[in-house]
Amino acid sequence: MIKEAKNPVLEIHDLTVTYHKKPVLWDIDLTIPAGSLTGIIGPNGAGKSTLIKTIMGLIKPSSGYSKIFDKPLDEVRKRVSYVPQRGSVDWDFPASVFDVVLMGRYSDAGMFKRIRKADRELAMDALQKVGMEKFSKRQISELSGGQQQRVFLARALAQHADLYFMDEPFAGVDAATENAIIDLLHEMTGKGKTVVVVHHDLQSAIKYFEWILLLNTRLVASGPVTEVFTSELLQKTYGGKLTLLTEIGNLLQREGLPARETK
Amino acid sequence: MYEQIIDFLSLSDPNVRTVVLGSILLTSSSAIIGAFTFLRKKALVGDAVAHSVLPGICLAFMIGGAKDPLILIPGAFLAGWLSMILIDKITLHSRIKEDTAIGMVLSVTFGLGILMLTFIQHSGNANQSGLDHFLFGKAAAMLGSDVIIFSAIALLMVLTVSFLFKEFALVCFDREYASSMGLPVKRLDFLMTSLTVLAVVIGIQAVGVVLMAAMLITPAAAARFWTDNLKLMIIMAAVIGAVSGFTGALVSYLYPSMPTGPWIVVVASVFAFISFFFAPKKGILQYMIKQRRIRLMINEENIIKAGYHIGEDRKDFTSSMTATDLIRRRPMPESKLKGHLAKLTRQGYFRKHSQGWELTNAGYKKGSRLVRIHRLWELYLTEYLNIASDHVHEDAETIEHFITPELEKQLEQTLNYPSEDPHQSKIPYE
Numbered sequence: 095m096i097k098e099a100k101n102p103v104l105e106i107h108d109l110t111v112t113y114h115k116k117p118v119l120w121d122i123d124l125t126i127p128a129g130s131l132t133g134i135i136g137p138n139g140a141g142k143s144t145l146i147k148t149i150m151g152l153i154k155p156s157s158g159y160s161k162i163f164d165k166p167l168d169e170v171r172k173r174v175s176y177v178p179q180r181g182s183v184d185w186d187f188p189a190s191v192f193d194v195v196l197m198g199r200y201s202d203a204g205m206f207k208r209i210r211k212a213d214r215e216l217a218m219d220a221l222q223k224v225g226m227e228k229f230s231k232r233q234i235s236e237l238s239g240g241q242q243q244r245v246f247l248a249r250a251l252a253q254h255a256d257l258y259f260m261d262e263p264f265a266g267v268d269a270a271t272e273n274a275i276i277d278l279l280h281e282m283t284g285k286g287k288t289v290v291v292v293h294h295d296l297q298s299a300i301k302y303f304e305w306i307l308l309l310n311t312r313l314v315a316s317g318p319v320t321e322v323f324t325s326e327l328l329q330k331t332y333g334g335k336l337t338l339l340t341e342i343g344n345l346l347q348r349e350g351l352p353a354r355e356t357k
Numbered sequence: 358m359y360e361q362i363i364d365f366l367s368l369s370d371p372n373v374r375t376v377v378l379g380s381i382l383l384t385s386s387s388a389i390i391g392a393f394t395f396l397r398k399k400a401l402v403g404d405a406v407a408h409s410v411l412p413g414i415c416l417a418f419m420i421g422g423a424k425d426p427l428i429l430i431p432g433a434f435l436a437g438w439l440s441m442i443l444i445d446k447i448t449l450h451s452r453i454k455e456d457t458a459i460g461m462v463l464s465v466t467f468g469l470g471i472l473m474l475t476f477i478q479h480s481g482n483a484n485q486s487g488l489d490h491f492l493f494g495k496a497a498a499m500l501g502s503d504v505i506i507f508s509a510i511a512l513l514m515v516l517t518v519s520f521l522f523k524e525f526a527l528v529c530f531d532r533e534y535a536s537s538m539g540l541p542v543k544r545l546d547f548l549m550t551s552l553t554v555l556a557v558v559i560g561i562q563a564v565g566v567v568l569m570a571a572m573l574i575t576p577a578a579a580a581r582f583w584t585d586n587l588k589l590m591i592i593m594a595a596v597i598g599a600v601s602g603f604t605g606a607l608v609s610y611l612y613p614s615m616p617t618g619p620w621i622v623v624v625a626s627v628f629a630f631i632s633f634f635f636a637p638k639k640g641i642l643q644y645m646i647k648q649r650r651i652r653l654m655i656n657e658e659n660i661i662k663a664g665y666h667i668g669e670d671r672k673d674f675t676s677s678m679t680a681t682d683l684i685r686r687r688p689m690p691e692s693k694l695k696g697h698l699a700k701l702t703r704q705g706y707f708r709k710h711s712q713g714w715e716l717t718n719a720g721y722k723k724g725s726r727l728v729r730i731h732r733l734w735e736l737y738l739t740e741y742l743n744i745a746s747d748h749v750h751e752d753a754e755t756i757e758h759f760i761t762p763e764l765e766k767q768l769e770q771t772l773n774y775p776s777e778d779p780h781q782s783k784i785p786y787e
């Protein structure tokens with residue numbers, strides 16, 4: 095069940111991504127409505143992170159393309175922000191909380207240019223929004239997992255983008271912080287920003303999101319939460335009913351065949 | 358010897374000045390570049406690059422026929438880059454893992470380099486003498502013209518780093534995020550790698566190919582112990598590099614036949630060792646001192662608590678107790694106990710008189726607090742965490758020393774000021 099969004103900020107067409115010839119995303123076609131809080135849901139290894147990374151241009155797809163605000167990514171980079179999975183960096187890096195949040199200002203400040211006072215203020219505002227201003231001088235290795243997550247969030251907020259992609263921002267976060275973050279995200283979508291979040295918990299997903307993508311290598315569903323959250327679609331996403339597809343994927347990898355004909 | 362050192366330190370000889378300036382520039386700029394190599398966790402790659410530079414130098418010499426840095430540097434640079442690409446290609450296109458690929462490239466290229474060096478040495482080319490200095494470095498072999506070239510390169514490297522500092526830092530910390538912002542990560546990577554190769558290439562004059570990787574990594578690794586601030590870390594690394602280079606130059610002056618590389622690296626390593634042991638916060642010594650302080654505090658508090666328990670038994674907290682009484686409660690060697698008691702008496706927790714010691718008012722208060730926390734914690738464990746009451750004592754024995762007054766308040770409130778612990782002992786409130 096794939097529903098077209100009326101006023102899409104993101105469109106993906108016929109997207110296929112392979113790692114070492116093994117397709118991990120297959121024929122994805124979707125749209126995401128402007129101003130929505132969208133959840134990407136699917137089991138481990140479903141390709142959720144891969145989807146986000148491909149949209150952000152970190153992975154080259156073997157076919158297909160995506161458009162953001164009806165333009166290619168490179169033309170609208172400054173309006174898009176990415177929150178990676180917390181485990182993707184070495185937290186022992188010599189930097190303070192504030193240093194990391196300030197990184198969110200680098201693209202606006204520009205290469206070779208110095209960070210200005212205004213950038214510092216914006217970074218501090220972002221820290222305040224996630225309730226971490228007291229930790230601004232703290233070395234990042236001395237933070238708890240949830241605090242590290244909030245620092246990453248603040249760094250993205252400091253970018254002042256219009257579209258945010260967040261990879262599992264609730265991983266390792268306690269219930270109170272999760273609620274605070276959700277409130278913040280709702281506040282952002284209330285101001286017309288669009289937030290796309292990879293999420294694992296089905297229970298809370300119903301409460302949090304307006305639009306949902308169900309993903310398991312292929313797109314099982316995309317649409318308003320009420321229409322997507324049916325037991326049939328969830329079964330399709332989690333029920334391991336994709337055996338044929340998986341087998342073909344394995345075959346392609348084994349034989350070293352391309353997933354798409356190369357021109 | 359002494360006079361020679363003074364002579365050297367006065368820097369009156371222009372030759373000495375050249376060598377000192379050259380060495381310091383080379384080692385400190387490689388330390389600066391090396392900080393990024395260290396942060397990118399590319400120490401091993403740095404080692405492979407350093408070793409693979411040797412055949413490049415030899416080949417450049419064979420073609421150019423002279424020991425001119427303008428010929429040797431491009432040769433070395435190309436060889437360093439090729440080895441880096443080779444490692445990448447092997448890792449990408451075969452099942453061989455990166456560390457194995459590094460090992461292979463390192464040993465093969467270095468072997469090739471030695472082979473070529475031997476060949477050149479036996480070729481009878483009169484210009485070749487001194488080429489073997491590139492193995493272990495020889496600062497004193499630097500000429501004024503070399504130093505000008507090296508300084509120019511070192512300056513260029515430092516300027517590049519200072520202009521692109523925040524971009525480099527971001528790429529080292531979080532490549533994907535940097536890339537998502539549209540930073541030219543590939544080009545920045547290329548630049549950082551080129552700088553590493555350049556640092557190696559100019560550094561080998563003083564340090565030599567064999568030990569060059571240590572010159573890149575050691576200063577940064579030592580500096581990391583002292584600070585969590587990247588800028589400060591890089592400045593410290595540069596200073597450590599400079600001191601090491603200076604020492605190398607001194608040795609080279611005093612003992613002209615001795616290679617400088619090992620000396621430079623040993624000095625840098627001394628810094629690393631000192632940092633490892635003595636750095637505030639991260640050093641081993643600090644850690645041990647802290648552990649010892651904690652043990653001492655626990656022992657002393659346990660003695661006060663034993664005094665309180667005795668008072669509790671006798672229903673008289675002002676009664677006097679002997680060392681034997683206390684040891685029965687809290688077994689430890691008598692001499693140790695007396696040492697602790699002397700200190701506790703000085704601190705005003707005990708009063709000494711002829712038959713023994715008695716708790717002062719301060720001692721009584723402290724003992725009662727420890728016992729209170731102990732019993733509250735036992736109660737908390739049994740009531741809130743459902744742990745059997747015969748399992749909670751050990752845990753409370755440790756926790757009682759670490760609970761802050763705020764946590765104590767919280768415990769009291771959560772449990773609603775209970776009067777007895779799970780073993781029916783009374784919980785004392787002052």
Ligand SMILES: Nc1ncnc2c1ncn2[C@@H]1O[C@H](COP(=O)(O)OP(=O)(O)OP(=O)(O)O)[C@@H](O)[C@H]1O
Binds near residue numbers: 114118139144
């Ligand atoms: N760098 C890589 N090289 C090879 N295969 C990869 C790589 N990264 C991911 N994969 C594979 O691609 C598939 C999708 O991975 P992805 O990380 O996108 O999943 P995910 O949905 O984010 O999972 P999780 O919930 O565990 O984060 C997995 O089968 C994974 O093994």
Ligand SMILES: [Mg+2]
Binds near residue numbers: 143179261
């Ligand atoms: Mg993931």
